[in-house]
Amino acid sequence: MGLINMIEVRGLVKTFPARGGLLSQKAVQAVKGVSFTIPDAGAVAFIGESGCGKTTIGRILTGLETYDSGEIYYNGQNLTSLTPRERQERLRKIQLIQQDPYAALNPARTIYQTLMAPLTWEAKRQQKNRDWMERRAREVLELVGLNPDVVLGKYPHMLSGGQRQRVVIARALTVQPDVLVADEAVSMIDVSLRLGILTLLQALRRDYGIALLFITHDIAAARYIGHDGRVYVIYQGEIVEQAATDELIQSPVHPYTQALLSAIPVLRGLEQPGPDRHIPLGEFALAEGNGCRFAPRCRFAEQRCRDEKPPEVAWQHEEHRHTCHYPTPRRVVPEPLEAKS
Ligand SMILES: Nc1ncnc2c1ncn2[C@@H]1O[C@H](COP(=O)(O)OP(=O)(O)OP(=O)(O)O)[C@@H](O)[C@H]1O
Ligand SMILES: [Mg+2]
The missing domain is CATH 3.40.50.300 (P-loop containing nucleotide triphosphate hydrolases)
Structure with missing residues (x-):
């Protein structure tokens, strides 16, 4: 049902x-x-x-x-x-x-x-x-x-x-x-x-x-x-990524979500070492022009991100959605803590 x-x-x-x-x-x-x-x-x-x-x-x-x-x-x-x-x-x-x-x-x-x-x-x-x-x-x-x-x-x-x-x-x-x-x-x-x-x-x-x-x-x-919950990630008044809780934590594709996740000290201790382990957030900045609002702070931003607003699209399936021109899975956290207990 x-x-x-x-x-x-x-x-x-x-x-x-x-x-x-x-x-x-x-x-x-x-x-x-x-x-x-x-x-x-x-x-x-x-x-x-x-x-x-x-x-x-x-x-x-x-x-x-x-x-x-x-x-x-x-x-x-x-x-x-x-x-x-x-x-x-x-x-x-x-x-x-x-x-x-x-x-x-x-x-x-x-x-x-x-x-x-x-x-x-x-x-x-x-x-x-x-x-x-x-x-x-x-x-x-x-x-x-x-x-x-x-x-x-x-x-x-x-x-x-x-x-x-x-x-x-x-x-x-x-x-x-x-x-x-x-x-x-x-x-x-x-x-x-x-x-x-x-x-x-x-x-x-x-x-x-x-x-x-x-x-x-x-x-x-x-x-x-x-686990049955749903998370919406909001950046400057817009939803930039959304998915079921576990999926969002395990496979975020938006650099903003990844930066938020990699900033959690409790989880950082559990991460696998790797180049994408920590994704820093740049200085806070209000976006100018028509591009992605997160582009001024995004370390992966390209010219297209500054010029063109990314529409909301699905990632792999309808329930996981994001607004990023270059969605890239970066596994910043191996698994949610509760999964172990
Ligand atoms: N009553 C108000 N009058 C004018 N601006 C407001 C008012 N309430 C909120 N804002 C502005 O709207 C924006 C969103 O504010 P809001 O309080 O919803 O943020 P928030 O995500 O709850 O932040 P926080 O995590 O600090 O609680 C901010 O720029 C804030 O300055
Ligand atoms: Mg508030």
């Missing part, structure tokens, strides 16, 4: 307008025609460096940001003709988990109050009473591995970073979400606690069929979305 695509995004474009004044800024086209799908109960990762547009896409998908053009289908329904308000209502079951759990929680509210806010909304919608809300608050905390008796009466500052992130996830669970968009959800948490949060997200997917959109600049973390 094929998976249904719960979310289908086609040609998404987002421009932030120019700003005058003290902090003047030119208009930024943060997202330049991005297309992707999130299968029902699937796992998808977006990876790319800071500023490539990951958060912007995540915010659009959760209704927090508008977009200029493109289409978003959610369970087959095209949301594009809706008003931003209607769209936000429709997208309520797509929940954003932000990078900084402290900023995401109101410091003046106890965890109980934090959970009651969305539960009041849910109770009204489902015609439930106060008892149901109280029970549900305890349930969602237990789901994320917290003891309700211990945390309900506490304020965010009384919790650890990992506990706070669990509360944020619990709050997202109050609406019984279809998708959790985890935007750098573990990057501000102590390293020792990260794996716990990643494992929790995986468990929510496995046990409750909640799809995951995992946003990260760290390709190593992207591996945690699992």
